Amino acid sequence: MSEPEPASGILRLGVLGCADFAWRKMLPAIATVPELRITALASRDSAKAARFADRFGGEPVTGYEALLEREDVDAVYVVLPTGLHHRWALRALDAGKHVLAEKSLTTGADEAAELVAAARDHGLWLMENFLFLHHSQHPAVRERIDAGAIGAPRVFSAAFGVPPRPAGDIRNSPELGGGALLDVGAYTVRAATYFLGPDLTLAGSQLRIDGRTGVDVGGSALFHTPAGVSAELSFGFDSSYRTTYALWGSEGRISVDRAFTPPADLLPSVRWERQDSVQDLVLPADDQYANGARAFAHRVLTGAPFDAYGESLVHQAALLEQIRDRAHHVTV
Known part of the structure; x- marks a missing residue:
């Protein structure tokens, strides 16, 4: 699927998941970035989606798949539990949406590599939301x-x-x-x-x-x-x-x-x-939350090169996997 055209230099953002971190930190920061506009927020709980939409704007959506089908969404912010990132980030990329995903991007290096390959194939941006890097x-x-x-x-x-x-x-x-x-x-x-x-x-x-x-x-x-x-x-x-x-x-x-x-x-x-x-x-x-959101919008809207960044995503996942797979375990 071809890359969606952002509307007039504004990236129309859909939110997958209504987590506490999004409510407290990330969505208030996104609201300060002129290049981003929240158009839809999805949750499995319709009441939670409505509560988020009342505060941050956009249309409440019940279910994640329904949000990915919307034509007024250029990119998605995935704020689901880590174990769900791979599934829904891949669905979003296949639907032609850029993806900003909370860290950690995936639970393993193979999943990260699959997402990076999908982003490259579709000409889309995939960014892991390590906000401290933007301070x-x-x-x-x-x-x-x-x-x-x-x-x-x-x-x-x-x-x-x-x-x-x-x-x-x-x-x-x-x-x-x-x-x-x-x-x-x-x-x-x-x-x-x-x-x-x-x-x-x-x-x-x-x-x-x-x-x-x-x-x-x-x-x-x-x-x-x-x-x-x-x-x-x-x-x-x-x-x-x-x-x-x-x-x-x-x-x-x-x-x-x-x-x-x-x-x-x-x-x-x-x-x-x-x-x-x-x-x-x-x-x-400095506001690393707003800076991170702005960096995502800028990379998408300017068509910044993705290849080297994509390699860094897989490398990060591989290092975490090594720590886990080679660790000495102590039960507490």
């Missing part, structure tokens, strides 16, 4: 590292942990692609490739498995680059809230707190430590 604090950190602020990098470390999920939370369901690795752990992996590049080799991993639900509630992984730089990653649904990364080098260390989910009004603080000094650098506030 200005991370390029600022990378610029300082490239300028020699910490000397030669030796170790990258990242952690993302949140308190335990409620009993009925979809992230506690193995059938829906639940677990900490594909949720918060995915951020730490993506941050490692952002700073160290894609050529990472897994040295080992460990997952803590909930004996009642069967999902992983936490874990860790150790990667290394060909040059011997280590990446130490930790993640969990069973810990106090923490979202941070650091780069330790031959001459200093840079660390960032509130790294992955900073509010739009937060002034990020970056700590730069050297042998005889510690400096806290305050950076401008």
